[in-house]
Amino acid sequence: MSDKSRRNPPLVADKRYGAAKAVQPAASSKPKSKAPAKPGAPKAKTAGRRTAKPRSRSSGGGIGGFFGGLIGWILRLIWRITWRIAAVVAIMLGLAVTYVYSTLPDASALLDGRARGSVTLQDYEGKTFAWRGDQFGGVVTADSVSPYLKNAIIATEDKRFYHHLGVSPRGVASAVRINLSEGRGPLSGHGGSTITQQTAKLLCLGVEYVPNEWKNQAEYEADCRRGSLWRKGKEAVYALAMEAKYTKDEILGIYLNRAYMGGGAYGAEAAAKRFFNKPAAELSPAEGAMVAGLLTAPTSLAPTNNLERSQNRAAVVIGLMRDQGYITEAQAQDAIAHPAQLSEAAEARAGGYFADWVMSSGPEFFTRNTTEDVIIRTTLDPRLQKAAEDAMRFIFTEKVKEGSKAQAAIVVMSADGAVRAMVGGRDTKVTGAFNRATQALRQTGSSFKPFVYATALDLGRSPLDTVLDEPFCMNIPGSGQWCPDNYTRQHYGRVTLAQALRDSLNVPVVKVSESVGRENVRKVAEGFGIQSDLALGPALALGASESTLIEMTGAYAGILNGGSSVKPYGLIDLRLLDDKEPLMGTEGGIGERVIRTEAAQELIWMMEKVVSEGTGRRAQIPGWQVAGKTGTTQAARDAWFIGFTADYVAGVWMGYDDNTPLSGVTGSGLPAEIFHETMVRVHEGLTPKPLPMMAPTGASDMLDPSAQENNPVGSGVERFLQNLLGGGGQGSNNAVTQPQR
Template identity: 40%
Template sequence: MNDRTRRGERREPSFERGRDESRDDFDMRLSDDDRPGRGNRAPARYDERREAPRRDKRSGGGNGGGGRRRKRKGRSLLGGLFYWTMVLGLWCAIGLGGLIAYHAAQLPPINQLTVPKRPPNIAILAADGTLLANRGETGGRTITIGEVPPYLPKAFVAIEDRRFYEHFGIDPIGLARAMVNNLRRSGGVQGGSTLTQQLAKNLFLTQERTAARKIQEAILALWLERTYSKNQILELYLNRVYFGSGAYGVEAAAQRYFNKSARSVTIAEAAMLAGLVQAPSRLAPNRNPDAAEKRAQLVIAAMADQGLISQAAAKTALVAPAEAAERSGAGSVNYAADYVMDVLDDFIGAVEGDVTVLTTIDTKLQASAETTLVEALAAQGGKLSVSQGAVVSMAPDGALRALIGGRDYTKSQFNRATAAKRQPGSSFKPFVYLTALEQGLTPDTIRDDSPVSIKGWEPENYSRSYRGPVTLQTAFAHSLNTIAARLIQEVTPKEVVRTAQRLGISSSLQPNFSLALGTSEVTPVELTTAYATFANGGQSVLPYVIREVKSAAGKVIYARKGSGFGAVVQPQTLSMMNTMFHEVMISGSGTKANIPGWEVGGKSGTTQDFRDAWFVGFTARLVTAVWLGNDDNSQMKRVAGGGLPAEIWGKYMKAAHAGLQPAPLPGGLWRSGPKSIFDNGAPVAAARPPANTQTADSERSWVPPAPQEKNLLQKLFGG
C-alpha cells in the first residue's frame, strides 16, 4: 500500500467527527508521527508552527487560525505566571527555612533545653503568720493553678490568648486577626503572640523587638508545646510574667497591689492583674488606677463573651472594681526583712528554692513603734534639728518584736537599728555600776560628787553643778558624770569592758576612762540586748529574729531551740541594779516615760554637743531602746535622752503594755539596810544630805547610814 493510500485510511475517522472542519484543523489534530514526510516529533511541531502563519496570510487572516493562536498565547501567559510564582515560592521557602535554621542554631540543642530554674523567693512572715515582705528576684513565691480560683488563669487566657487551648504554640488565626485589627486601628496595636510565645520570651530571650528574636520565640514555643501540657505552660506563665514594681509572678503581684495572696483575689482583682501584663508600668493600679480599671473592664468583658464567667458575675465585678491596697507599715517592715536576710545564711546556708521564714516580729508593735517615731520627728524634728531615729524592741529572751531602722525606708535603706554605731552616752553607765557592785559596792555606797581630774581628763555633770557626797543610787538616777568617772577609776576600764561584753556588747570598746560616759560606739540592737539581761533575771541572751524556716514543700529546715550563755549576773547584784534602774523612772531622767502600775527600769543617754540622744528601758515583758540623731553626726538643738527619746519610749511602751497584767522586775527590788561610812576599807566624807537638792524625789533617794553597835575591839581601842 502506497503513502497516499495510508493517508487516506487515516483520514477517515476525522471525517466521521465532522465534514465541515478545515484542513488546518484536521492537520493540527494529527499526531507528530502521523504527519506526512516527518520522521520524528520535534521537527513536525516546528514546521507546523512555521507553516501556520503562511496559511493565515494566504487566507487573509481568516477566523480559524488567528483565534486559536491568541488563545494559546493567553494560556502560556497564565502558565508562566503560575510557574514563576511556584519558583519564587520555592525560593522563599528555602530562604525562610535557612533563616529559621540559622537562628535555631543560635539556641542550645533542643535535646538540651530545660526551663531555667526560677530564682528562689524568701517569704518573711510575722510572728502571727502574716506576710511581712518577700525577698529575692521575683518578689513572691511559686504558686500552682490548683491553689488559685479558676477565674484567675481564665482571665489571662481571655485577654491574652483566647485560642490558647486550641493552637500548637503559634496561632496563625490569632496572628491574622491581630494584623487586621492593627490595619483597622481597632482596639489598639495587637502583637498576635500566644501565651506560649510570651512564656518562651520570658524564659529564654531578651525583650528586644527584632525579627531574629521573634523567630527564636516561635521555635521555643513549639518546643514548649511539645514538652509540656497546656496547664503546665499556663502555670509557668503565671509564675514568670512580670507585673511591675519588682513583682514576678501572680502571687507577688497580688501581694504587691492588693496585700493578699493570689489564692484570695476577686474576679475584679484577677481581671486587673491579667490586664496589667500588657504594660506593667503604665497600667500599675497604684500609679495609674484609672487606666488599670479601664483595662480590667476589657478583661471582664472578654471573659463574659467567651463564657468563662457568667454575665451576673461580670456585672458584679464591673460595679465593684478592684483598688490597690494601702501598704500599712510597708516602710518599717523592710528594715526587719533586711535584717532577716542579713542573718539567714548563718542558719540555712545558700537558698536553693522557695522558703518561708517565720520571724518574731509583732506586727502591732512594729506599726506602733513606726508611727510613734515618725509622728514625733514630724512634729518636733524640724525645730530640734533631728532628722533620724531608730527603735529596737525585744522580749527579755532576745526575740525582736519591733525593729525600726530609720524614719522612712523609701528614702534611706540604711538600717540604723542594726548597723549604725553611735556613742551611747550615759546609757552605757550601767556596765560601770554593775562592775562596781560586783566588786562589793551597793546602791547605798557613798561617793563625792565634786570636780574630778583623772590624768588630765576632767568630766563635768550635765547641770555643771555638784551635789557633794551622794549614794550610788542617787548618782545613777541623776546620771552624775563625776561619780561614774570615779567608779571606772576604781574598778579599771578593762573590767568595765569585760562586763559589757559579757552582757552582749560586741562592738570594739576602748578601755579608757572616758568609756564611763559612753564614748565607744555601739549599735541600738547591741545595747537593747545587754539591757535584756536585767529584764530576764540575769541571763545572757543573743538577739534573734528567726523562729523557723520551711521549704516550699513544708519541710522544716531550721527551728530555733534557744541560745545564750546562762546566768551572767548574780541575783543579789541584779536586784541592786534593777533598784537603781527603777529609781531613774521615779526621780531621775525617766519620770516622763514611767508606766503606771508597772515596775519599770531605764536609763537615758546624751553625748557631747547633743549629737546622740538615747533612752533604753525595760519591764518584765519588753525591752526597748530609742535613739535619735543625724546621719552626718551634726548637732541637735539640746535634745537630751530624757527629753524627746524618753517621750517616744514612754508612748510606745504604754501602748505595748495596754491590757497586760503588770509584773514585777525579776529578782525584786533591793532594800537598803544599815551601812557603814567605810567601803572597802577606804573612809569617805561624813554622810549628809546631797547638796543642791531641788526636788522631794531627790531627797527621798538619799538614805543616811544608821549608827552601828561597836564591837569589842572598837570599844577597847576606839575607831
C-alpha cells in the same frame, strides 16, 4: 498595470486539485443571506489555516506588546521562584517545628523555672509576714485559678489566644506599625507576641540556665529577652511546636506558673499570696485585674512599690474585660469603685527592717543565696511591730518640726534577747534600706553608765554608797589634763550611787569607774554583749564608745534577766519547704552570767529611780514599773533612751545620719517620749507586773547623803581617787569634757 489585471487574480491551488472544488457552484455576485445560528449550537469549524481568526495586532504588536510580554514573563518567573521558595521554607519550617516538638518535655515539667529558691518568714506564731528570693506559691492550672484572673490575662495579653496557632501575623503587623509611628525600630517596643510566644520566651526557647555558662542569671535572662529578627523567628518556631505539643490550657498553665509578677513572686499563686494573702483561686475581679496588669511591667507596677499606679493599671484591664464581655458593666463599675488593696503583710513591705536583719544574720546558703525553698520561723510579734511603727509615726508627726531630717530607731525584745519588733528609721515601709537599729555605730553617752554601776555593785558596792560630786580633773598621759563636768555644770557634793545614776551625774560615774577599774567595766560591758571597740581612757564611763542600738538593748535585757549575757536573735528555726524537722534552731538567747543576781536586782532598783524620779520621767507608763536610762552624747549628736518593764525591753536612738547635732533634743526628751509611746501600745491589755528589783538596806535614807558620810565603802572610793590623783581632786578646766546626760 491595467484595471483588468487587478480585478482578475491569478490561479490558485484550488484550480489544481480539481474535481471536489470544481463541482461547487461559482460564487454569486449577490451573497446568500446567512441563516441565524441556533442558540447553543457549536460554531462550524472553518476549513484551512487561512480562514482562522487572525491575532489582534493591537495587543501583541509594537513596543507596548513587547513590554507587556516582558512583564508577563517576569511575573511568571517570579511566581515560579516564589512558590518554589515557599515550598522549601514550608518544608524547613515543618522540619524545625517537628524537631522542637520532639525536644519539648511534658507540660508538668515546665511549671517551675526558678534558678533561685525562696525564703518565707513567719512570725512567732507561724503566720507568714515576709518573703525573700524567688517566691513560688505552688502549681496552678488554667482551670484552678480564679476565672477573673484568667480572663483578665487573656483580655490584656492576647484576646485571640484560643483562635490562633501560636503566632498572630495581625498582631505582629499592628505592633510594627505602632513602633514605627512612635519613632522606634519595627521590633523595638510593642512585640505583638501571643501568650504562646511569651511562654516560649519565658522558657528561653528551651535553653536552661547553667551557672558556669553565664556570668550571672541577669545576663541569661537578658539573652532570653533579645528581640532580634532571628530571635523572633526562633520564637515563632518554638511557639508553633508548643501549639502542636500542648493544649491551649496547658500553655496558659505554664504561663500562669512561670510569669514574674513583681515583689519576688513567680506565678499567679505566689502573686496572690504575696499581695492579697489568698490563693489565686479566690481573686476578685479587681484583684485579678491588678495581677494581670503587672505582666507588662512587674517591677514598676508592683503594688508594694506603688499601689496607686498598680490600681490605675488595673482599671485599664477592667475596661478591657468589660469591652470583651468577660464581666458586666455593674461588675466593672464595682471593681473600679473598690480597687484591690494590699494585705497587712504586703503593706508592711515584706517585713521591712526586721526581715532584712533576719536574712542578713542567717546562713547565706539558706537565706541570701538559697537554691531551696526555705521556711524561717522568727521571733517577730506583729502586734508589737505595729506598736513601734505607730509610735514612731506619732512622734514625728506631732513632736518633730516639719522638714526635719532627724532619724530614729526602735528595738523591742524579751529579756532572753528575742527581738519582737524593729524599726530602723522614720520610713517604716521599706525593704533593703539602711537599718539604724543594727548597722549604725553611734556613741552611747550616758546610756552606758549602768555598766559602770553594775561593775561596782558586782564587786560589793551598795546603791547607797556615796561619792563626792565636785570639780574634778585627771592627768591623761599624752593628752594632758581632762576635766569632766555635769550636764547642769553644777556640783551637788556627796551623793549616793543611786542619786548619781538617777540624775545622770558625770563626775561621780567617772570616779566610780576609776575606782573599780576601767578593765573591769570594759569586761562587764563586753559580757553583756557590747562587741564594739570600747574606749581605753576614763571617758569610757561617759559613753565615749560606739555601739549599735540592738547591742545596747540586748545588754539592758541582760540586766533585766538577772545579770546573764544576752545575744539578740530573730530566728527560731529554719526548715526546708515540706520538711517537718528544722535544719537549725535559735543561735541566740541567754548566755553566761556576767554579774551576780543580787547586783542586777539592785541595779534595776537604781534604774527604776531614773524613770520614777530622775531624768527619765517622760518614759513612765501608767500602772507599770519602768527602769531605764537616758543618754546624750557630745554636742547632742546622739540621744538615747533604753529601758524595760518586767515583760519587755525597748531601746530608742535618735540623731542625724551625718552626725549633725540635734537641736534641743536630749535622751530625756524625744527618745523617752518614743519609748513611752511604744511601750504604752506594747503593754495594752497586759496585766502589770513588778520589776525583779531589790532595794538595798536603808533605802529610805537614800535622799539623805549625810547619813552616808562615814560609809567606809564610799570613803574608800574617795581615798582611791586621792591616791590616783596624787592628793587632789580639783584642777583647772583644761580640756573640759562636754557634759553628758
